Amino acid sequence: MIPGPFEYHRPTTIADAVKLLCDFGDDARPLAGGHSLIPMMKLRLATPSHLIDLQALEALKGIRREAESIVIGPMTTQHELLSSQIISKSLPILHEAALVIADPQVRYRGTIGGNIANGDPGNDMPALMMTLDATYRLVGTDETREVSVRDYYQGAYFTALEPGEIMTAITIPVPPVGHGYAYEKLKRKIGDYATAAAAVILTMSDGKVATCSIGLTNLSETALLAEDAAQLVIGTALDDATLKKASAAAEAIMSPAADGRGPVEYRKHVGGVMVARALKRAASVAV
Amino acid sequence: MNDITLTREEREAKLEGLGCRRKRVEDIRFTQGKGNYVDDLKLPGMLHGDFVRSPYAHARIKSINKDAALKVPGVLAVLTAEDLKGVNLAWMPTLAGDVQMVLADGKVLFQGQEVAFVVATDRYAADDGVVAVDVEYEALPVLIDPFKALEPDAPVLREDIKDKMDGAHGPRRHPNHIFEWTVGDKELTDAAFSKAEVAIKELISYQRVHPSPLETCQCVCSFDKIKGELTIWGTFQAPHVIRTVVALIAKLPEQKIHVISPDIGGGFGNKVGAYPGYICAAVASIVTGKPVKWVEDRIENLTATSFARDYHMTAEIAATKEGKVTALRVHVLADHGAFDACADPSKWPAGFFNIVTGSYDFPTAYVSVDGIYTNKAPGGVAYRCSFRVTEAAYCIERAMDILAQKLGMDPAELRMKNFIKPEQFPYHSALGWEYDSGDYQTALNKALETVKYEDLRKEQAAKREAFRRGETREIMGVGVCFFTEIVGAGPSKNCDILGIAMFDSCEIRLHPTGAGIARMGTKSQGQGHETTYAQIIASEIGIPAEDITVEEGNTDTAPYGLGTYGSRSTPVAGAAIATAARKIKAKAQMIAAYRLEVHEDDLEWDVDGFRVKGLPEKFMSMKDICWAAYNSVPPGMEPGLEAVSYYDPPNMTYPFGAYVCVMDIDVDTGVYKVRRFYALDDCGTRINPMIIEGQVHGGLTEAFAIAMGQEIRYDETGNVLTGSFMDFFLPTAMETPHWETDYTVTPSPHHPIGAKGVGESPNVGGVPAFSNAVNDAFSFLGSTHIQMPHDFWRNWQAAKRLGVTG
The missing domain is CATH 3.30.365.10 (Aldehyde oxidase/xanthine dehydrogenase, molybdopterin binding domain)
Structure with a gap:
């Protein structure tokens, strides 16, 4: 649990950071809160020769409202998300989800960017971002791209982020006032990745689901958007038969790995249970 | 001086003796981060060791190439089994009568097994060196399922003893068989089952677990070439036993070995045994002439140092229709891993598993235990229990x-x-x-x-x-x-470790002003001995607990003891304290009698001193007796007030x-x-x-x-x-x-x-x-x-x- 040798860099501008990442290419890794990369380095599963610390980049921090969107700097910590009035008012599901990420110590250091950028399927925020239909701003030496979250995740630890690019902003459209939301996460203990988790954002009209989106955590190589399941519940009052169908539709797209959290069969089953429970709870808080 | 204005209850309360909810004195340093653990120790010129470990569970070692590792800046030495053979330490004896590789000798038998020991000027260089050691393995068939260990075509794990069919605990019937241990009356039990009105039978497994103390196993070894003395600071639950083991296997005179257990961050049985890290750090210090520190990381602790349980118990109970039990029969398949390194008293290969009749009046019972080898880490320690007692309790309570x-x-x-x-x-x-x-x-x-x-x-x-x-x-x-x-x-009649009876000890020395020190053969890992032992003394001899320092863990100053595990500290060392205190009290009574000018038999004990029977004003406090012990003892009596007790429990x-x-x-x-x-x-x-x-x-x-x-x-x-x-x-x-x-x-x-x-x-x-x-x-x-x-x-x-x- 001792990392190999590396050079430490602490750029103060985005341009410098991008340049360092470009210059060193595959030998460099950006460092956000350090809660994914540092453990990997201690196990020597990651052995970057250059560590580009993003802590000094003030431009990557903060939460603000821009028209009908919330813009979050990727270096914003989970703790800052939890403390933000903007988040708890406009994106309460993020508040709820951040509370079930690891423990307070980790949340003081761990950032939302670190959680979403590297494509770790165990992390909670990617499924939230999918459910909320976020857009990531990626800055490279030559161009700045806005990439939809739904195009970002390509496989476990594979994303649309090109070598030499840094994520600089996360833009989330604000869901309608009175929307229902829930993040149901089953985990073995505090600090663990989800055995299965489901995020739901929905709106209700006359007791029936008007719009719905469902995201799934740690049930495949990437976070998933359960589109069929979401489609199935629209226009219904979430009766038991519909919930059952929605769970089954969600389970159909899951392909979790068997691990200490349980065999595949179990993880899919509880994935379905989380979907049904999140739908019900989201509907109960919608107005 | 005895304060006569205090009531008897107030005097008793002041002692903070038996039954008092006294706050833990050790917590003053622990809660302020001022504990002193092995890893806090930093000696001048200290080197750091780390292991190359096997990625395979069973493999032959074709070659080990150290060249690249020795070129890593800071790396001073790479030890392998071949090097240890030069000092006859490639293998070491286990507490269970088996032998265990210190470093892999020709083959590896479990994942995480120690293959080479890299010594470097700092911890980072040591790890860089570990990565650079090139080991070539040839994978062998792996045996993990204990139920397949004794099959005729099972892979043979222990080639070193494959033809040795008499083990430390009797005959072996397969190369992967370690022992069969039986107890009870088989015939009577079988007969009870044959006429049982009701019987149950169930395979009750107790999975492999790990004590996982927050502080892992670690040591610093420092060899003084001039004096020929070896000092070992380590996370030892039983420091004296470690000293004797080192004396026996390293052939050093025992008085030239100093074993010190500083504060320990939890043990739970994990820190009873001797591990390759201790041997390698000691050898490395002898070779380099410098102190060598070895600190296990979490992964190493969980995968390589002692596990617990892995007992597969087939339990049967015979009973009457009315629910009166008539017999118990249990067979255990005990998975000991690659070496039999159970930390049980030497004559008890399955510990005290024969407590399996539990709290019930079984007229007859029979137990047989088969110990077997598999490609897993060795161990089988008593993880927060007496030897195999939690297995037994689980078995009977489920059954x-x-x-x-x-x-x-x-x-x-x-x-x-x-x-x-x-x-x-x-x-x-x-x-x-x-x-x-x-x-x-x-x-x-x-x-x-x-x-x-x-x-x-x-x-x-x-x-x-x-x-x-x-x-x-x-x-x-x-x-x-x-x-x-x-x-x-335990009682010497049935318990020993490597031939040393499992007594425990206490030495109490009282100072002239009425304070004192108690030195113990046990070693707290968090149990609060410094607090509770002093309470026993307080009640026994009337010196307030806060005036007694309790010291453990240094083999040069502490009387020989067998250490702390298996809930033995209070039953054995606690008894040694009381008996040592009573020896002091007997001498104190003679001094008091002399000073109060009465016969000893005319005195009675009263909370914190002696009183002349029938003359309540004639009283001498223990504090005053302490002073008198250093200046005016009765003629013919040696001055001073101290006692030692080695307590061999009767049961x-x-x-x-x-x-x-x-x-x-x-x-x-x-x-x-x-x-x-x-x-x-x-x-x-x-x-x-x-x-x-x-x-x-x-x-x-x-x-x-x-x-x-x-x-x-x-x-x-x-x-x-x-x-x-x-x-x-x-x-x-x-x-x-x-x-x-x-x-x-x-x-x-x-x-x-x-x-x-x-x-x-x-x-x-x-x-x-x-x-x-x-x-x-x-x-x-x-x-x-x-x-x-x-x-x-x-x-x-x-x-x-x-x-x-x-």
Whole structure:
């Protein structure tokens, strides 16, 4: 649990950071809160020769409202998300989800960017971002791209982020006032990745689901958007038969790995249970 | 001086003796981060060692190339088995009569086995060196499933002893067989089964777990070439035993070996044995002439140093239709891993597993244990229990529940019906133990009344009906456990380690001003000895506990002792304290008599001094006697006031307890909620109730962890799947249930102060209480036994198998 040798860099501008990442290419890794990369380095599963610390980049921090969107700097910590009035008012599901990420110590250091950028399927925020239909701003030496979250995740630890690019902003459209939301996460203990988790954002009209989106955590190589399941519940009052169908539709797209959290069969089953429970709870808080 | 204005009660309170909820004196330094642990030690010129470990569970080593590692800046040496052979240390003896490779000699036998030891100027360089050592392996067939170990075509693991068919504990019948240990009357037991009205049989497995103390195993070895002396600071639960082992295997004179255990951050049995890291650090220090530190990391601790349990117990009980037990028969398949490195007293290859008759009056019983080798890490330590006692308690307490289920009887009622009765003590069990004292009925009744047991059963019945009607997806379980432990190893007639009797010791020296120091052969790893030992002295000789320093862990100053594990500190060393204190008191009485100018027999003890019978104003306090001991002793008497006691216990002690766990399980996710956990412990005389409660809380938390999630799991090729706290379940405060504690007091008749020991009771009793709660929850669906650990997915799997979920 001792990392190999590396050079430490602490750029103060985005341009410098991008340049360092470009210059060193595959030998460099950006460092956000350090809660994914540092453990990997201690196990020597990651052995970057250059560590580009993003802590000094003030431009990557903060939460603000821009028209009908919330813009979050990727270096914003989970703790800052939890403390933000903007988040708890406009994106309460993020508040709820951040509370079930690891423990307070980790949340003081761990950032939302670190959680979403590297494509770790165990992390909670990617499924939230999918459910909320976020857009990531990626800055490279030559161009700045806005990439939809739904195009970002390509496989476990594979994303649309090109070598030499840094994520600089996360833009989330604000869901309608009175929307229902829930993040149901089953985990073995505090600090663990989800055995299965489901995020739901929905709106209700006359007791029936008007719009719905469902995201799934740690049930495949990437976070998933359960589109069929979401489609199935629209226009219904979430009766038991519909919930059952929605769970089954969600389970159909899951392909979790068997691990200490349980065999595949179990993880899919509880994935379905989380979907049904999140739908019900989201509907109960919608107005 | 005795303050005569104080009442007797005030004088007693001032002593903070037996029964006082005295705050732990060690916590002043621990809570301020001022503890002094092995890794805090930094000696000038100190080097750091780290291991190259095997990625294979079973492989032949074709070659080891050190060249690249020796070129890494800072790397000074790379030791392999070939180097250790030069000093005859490539192998070392184990406590269980086997031998164990220090560094892989020709082959590796488990994943994580030590292959080479890299010594460098700092910890980073050592690890860089480890990565650079090139080892070529040839994979061999792997044996992980213990049930396949004795098959004719099973791979032969221990080629070094494959033709040696007489082991340390009798004949071996297969190259992977270590021993067969039997106890009890087979014929009588078989006969009882052949005419049994009711019988049950179940394979009850206790999975492989790990003690996982927060501080891992570590040491600093420093060899002084001029004096020829070796000093070892280490995380040793038994420092004197380590000194003797080093003397025997390193052929150093024992007086030139200094073993020091500084503060220890938890042991739980993990720190009893001798590990390759100690040997390699010592050799490296002798070779380099510099101090060498070795600190295990978390993955190494979980995968390579001693595991616990891995006992597969086939239990059978014979009984009458009315539920009176008539016989117990148990066969155990004991998976010891690649070397037999169990930390049991030498003559007890299966520890005290023959306590398996538990709290019940079995007329006859028979136990056989087969120890076997597999491609797993060696060990088999007593993880917060006396030797194999938690295995035994789990076995009998599960089996009693299964019998109750078969009889259609309430499990508490079945226990009550079969208890050893108070008048039967001292009780001779069918498997050879003499239980010292007990009042089981009173304890269980108190537990059942406190938890309102009958109401719980009514609620459960209603809930089961509601479940059947589809109104709830939760099932409710009530786990009852009544355990009897056997601790305080042990009497020299049946307990030794490497030939050294398992006594323990205390040396008390009182100073002229009425303060003193007690030096002990035990070693606290968090038990609070500095607090509780002083309380025993306070009550025995009237010196306030705060005026007594308790010192442990330095073999140069402490009297020889066998260390702290198996709940032996209070039963054995606690008795040594009382006997040493009584020797002091006897001398003090002579001094007082001389000073008060009366005959000794005219004196009576009064809280903190001696008083002349019938003359209450003629009193001499212990404090004044201390002063007198240094200037005016009776003619012919040596000055000073000190005593040593080496206490060889006449018997073990038998703490017991009644635990009840109430649990709800969601069948759709397998998620459980522990609604209530009540623990009644009877550990005899209670020295410090607050420390007892703390011990019970800690032991229950470990029991919860074991029953509900802990497991060292291997895949079929021998990869350890649970090498970190991500996957090895160590509950946080968030997962841990609330604990309710309670007690009865049945003193041990043979212990000087009647104390029995408590540190491990909660682990012994807690595991079956949790497991019985889970099994009880599922029992109405037709299940008799579900194997531990009862984690979420296994609960769900059970529900699915029983047809009540998805």
